[in-house]
Amino acid sequence: MTPTRKIITALALAAVAAVAVGYWQVRHYADSTLPVHNETIFTLPAGSGRVVLEAELNKQHVMASTWRFGWLLKLEPELAKFKAGTYRFTPGMTVRQMLALLASGKEAQFPIRFVEGTRMQEWLAALRAAPYIKHTLATDSLAAVAAALDLKEQDVEGWFYPDTYSYTANTTDVALLKRAHERMDRLVDQLWQDKADGLPYKDKNDLVTMASIVEKETAIGPERSQVASVFINRLRLGMRLQTDPTVIYGMGDRYKGSLTRKDLETPSDWNTYIIPGMPPGPIAMPGKPSLEAAAHPLKTDFLYFVADGKGGHTFTTNLASHNRAVQAWRLAVKEQK
Numbered sequence: 001m002t003p004t005r006k007i008i009t010a011l012a013l014a015a016v017a018a019v020a021v022g023y024w025q026v027r028h029y030a031d032s033t034l035p036v037h038n039e040t041i042f043t044l045p046a047g048s049g050r051v052v053l054e055a056e057l058n059k060q061h062v063m064a065s066t067w068r069f070g071w072l073l074k075l076e077p078e079l080a081k082f083k084a085g086t087y088r089f090t091p092g093m094t095v096r097q098m099l100a101l102l103a104s105g106k107e108a109q110f111p112i113r114f115v116e117g118t119r120m121q122e123w124l125a126a127l128r129a130a131p132y133i134k135h136t137l138a139t140d141s142l143a144a145v146a147a148a149l150d151l152k153e154q155d156v157e158g159w160f161y162p163d164t165y166s167y168t169a170n171t172t173d174v175a176l177l178k179r180a181h182e183r184m185d186r187l188v189d190q191l192w193q194d195k196a197d198g199l200p201y202k203d204k205n206d207l208v209t210m211a212s213i214v215e216k217e218t219a220i221g222p223e224r225s226q227v228a229s230v231f232i233n234r235l236r237l238g239m240r241l242q243t244d245p246t247v248i249y250g251m252g253d254r255y256k257g258s259l260t261r262k263d264l265e266t267p268s269d270w271n272t273y274i275i276p277g278m279p280p281g282p283i284a285m286p287g288k289p290s291l292e293a294a295a296h297p298l299k300t301d302f303l304y305f306v307a308d309g310k311g312g313h314t315f316t317t318n319l320a321s322h323n324r325a326v327q328a329w330r331l332a333v334k335e336q337k
Helices: 003-030 050-059 065-074 095-104 120-129 142-149 173-194 204-217 221-237 242-254 261-265 290-293 318-334
Strands: 040-044 085-089 110-113 163-167 305-309 314-315
Touching: 003 095, 040 050, 050 065, 065 095, 065 173, 065 290, 085 095, 110 120, 120 142, 120 173, 142 173, 163 173, 173 204, 173 290, 204 221, 204 242, 204 290, 221 290, 221 314, 242 261, 290 305, 314 318
Parallel strands: none
Antiparallel strands: 040 085, 110 163, 305 314
16 A cells, blocks of 8 residues: 555544544533533524524523534434423433423423412412513403403403413413413303202302302311301391401402401492392302302201301301300400410
8 A cells, every 4th residue: 555545544544533533422412411400491582593592502501502512403403493482401401302302392381370269369460470471461450351351340250260270481361361261161151050959049150259258258178068058048038148258358458457347337339248149249269169069058057157266167057056156266266365
């Protein structure tokens, strides 16, 4: 072999070796873990190509730029089909796993919890505070929600199902509220069809209103149908409901944590110590157990109930027994102090 051929062969072998080393480095790089020590939310803008992706990864401190990144995408083109969105990177994730996630389009899910017994104003505040939600409501008011969902304003409070909802980045506040309203609407339709016979409800709104009162009166599961029975019995006898939560709802911001005799004697559409029958509408978002209790109240003769000082309530059928239960409650409270 001539010296020239030896040189060419040596150069060729060196080139092959360099390619092999480079190939090994790229493969090793693909299986290396990201320098991410905590869960990281990463956003890739729409229309991003390889250069922008690499720049964003560097900018958002996910990984530093390197020549191996571009070569990896050339060697494994299926990893280069990344999609815009907001993703969750976790500790221990490899570069290949990260790129596969970006190519899958499986964006990060974020939870928001709407709690039973809370009002729409509290839901709107929770939406404002939640991350990555796109806010489209004109104002945080019942009127704005009603307009956005094509509802009557009186059909806003109480008509949204409380639960934990998952959403992706840039989901709108209206979209989440719509999901909650549709779930409540379906559930109420079902309960309305299956409700007990002879209940003194003129429409579905009365059922939801009763459920909301039950929701505010007790958090104890077995008591819900008993509480509902008290109010059903009162409606049938023409007695006033006399439930504090409706008075509190009607007071709005004027309520400072306790009710006075004056509050109970001040007329309002929601003061069930004064108005006959049901209040105009729900006073909170009832959960499924309270809705079921309103649709299937226990059959009892109870007309009264009061806290028992132990976390529950004492139910009675007449005023004399109720007054004794009230005295027992006051004594229990005094002993606790």
